[in-house]
Amino acid sequence: DVKVTQSSRYLVKRTGEKVFLECVQDMDHENMFWYRQDPGLGLRLIYFSYDVKMKEKGDIPEGYSVSREKKERFSLILESASTNQTSMYLCASEVSNQPQHFGDGTRLSIL
Amino acid sequence: RKEVEQDPGPFNVPEGATVAFNCTYSNSASQSFFWYRQDCRKEPKLLMSVYSSGNEDGRFTAQLNRASQYISLLIRDSKLSDSATYLCVVNVGRGSTLGRLYFGRGTQLTVWP
Numbered sequence: 001d002v003k004v005t006q007s008s009r010y011l012v013k014r015t016g017e018k019v020f021l022e023c024v025q026d027m028d029h030e031n032m033f034w035y036r037q038d039p040g041l042g043l044r045l046i047y048f049s050y051d052v053k054m055k056e057k058g059d060i061p062e063g064y065s066v067s068r069e070k071k072e073r074f075s076l077i078l079e080s081a082s083t084n085q086t087s088m089y090l091c092a093s094e095v096s097n098q099p100q101h102f103g104d105g106t107r108l109s110i111l
Numbered sequence: 112r113k114e115v116e117q118d119p120g121p122f123n124v125p126e127g128a129t130v131a132f133n134c135t136y137s138n139s140a141s142q143s144f145f146w147y148r149q150d151c152r153k154e155p156k157l158l159m160s161v162y163s164s165g166n167e168d169g170r171f172t173a174q175l176n177r178a179s180q181y182i183s184l185l186i187r188d189s190k191l192s193d194s195a196t197y198l199c200v201v202n203v204g205r206g207s208t209l210g211r212l213y214f215g216r217g218t219q220l221t222v223w224p
Contacts, residue, residue, distance in 0.1 A: 033211075042216035043155070043198075058211075090154055097202055099145050100212060102154040 003027070006091050006103035014111050019078040021106050023091030029101075031094045032074035034058075034066065036087040037105075043090065049074055081110045112137050114213035117199045121219040128189045132218045134182040134199030144175055146184050147198040149217065155198055158184075189222045196220070 007022035025032065033048040035058075045058030047066040055066050063085060067075045074093075078085055086109050092100040117134040124130050136144075144161035159166065161173040161182055172185040182199055199215035 040216070043214040045211065048211065097143055099157045099160065102156070105154050 004091055004093055004101050004103040006089075006106050008106050009104060010107050010109075012109045012111060013078075013081050015081060015083060017078075017081045017110075019081050019108070019110075021076040021078075021089055021091075021108070023074045023076070023093075023103055024072050025074075025093040025101070026072065027093065027095075027101075028071065029093040029095055030071070031096060032068065033092040033094075033100065034064075034074065034076045035090045035092065036060070037090060038087050046076065083110050086110045114138060114203070115199055115201050115215040117215035117218050119216055119218060121221060123221045123223060124189055126189055126191060126222055126224055128222075129185065129187050130189055130220065131186075132184045132197055132199070132220075134184075134215055136180050136182070136199075136201045136213070138201070138203045138213075139180065141180075141201045141203050143202040144173075144182050145200040145202075145212075146171075146173055146182075147200055147214075149196045149198060151195075155214075158197070186220075189220075191222050191224060194220055194222045 003026045005024045013019050034046045035043045037043050044060050049055045049068040065077045089106045091103040094100040115136050146158040147155040148158045149155040159168050161175045165174040170187045174183045196217040196219050198217045201213050
């Protein structure tokens with residue numbers, strides 16, 4: 001069974017802080033993704049990565065960056081957290097053109 | 112125009128009812144199709160892939176009409192445990208093999224006793 005693990009289920013940070021969300025998958029998947037999900041807006045893609053050290057912008061990359069130094073780990077970074085980044089963040093991984101598998105999600109609150 | 116559109120509902124049905132969800136997608140280059148289920152405050156989980164010939168998994172039947180760019184999910188004999196949000200998901204290929212998923216906003220289903 002594919003396991004995608006996100007480092008925190010719940011996180012509370014302050015405006016202006018640098019925030020790291022970590023995601024690890026154990027199935028040697030090439031592709032990894034970060035989404036945020038907000039009521040009424042559905043899942044929106046922030047960044048994705050097709051290989052180590054590769055990254056591509058999704059639909060809403062502003063205010064975020066990512067890091068993929070190892071194949072199994074994909075980190076999302078909020079450079080300077082703002083209240084409008086309060087959301088549910090979901091990490092996913094996949095083999096190309098196969099279904100994505102999601103982590104449990106991180107509920108991030110920025111105060 | 113959104114890549115994937117689906118009726119947000121909510122659909123409220125009694126146990127045992129048959130309910131159908133529809134979804135349309137805009138990109139004719141879409142390569143693969145899925146239905147995901149998401150319970151409240153949980154992550155999306157794959158319910159089933161959707162194939163051109165149509166496919167069935169127990170009480171669930173998924174169909175794809177490429178000409179009309181339309182996907183459907185039929186749930187027969189609804190159970191209380193079917194209450195969830197159902198996400199229509201489309202993979203749009205890029206270049207040789209690498210694609211990305213586009214998610215509909217989800218259709219909310221509540222099954223009542």
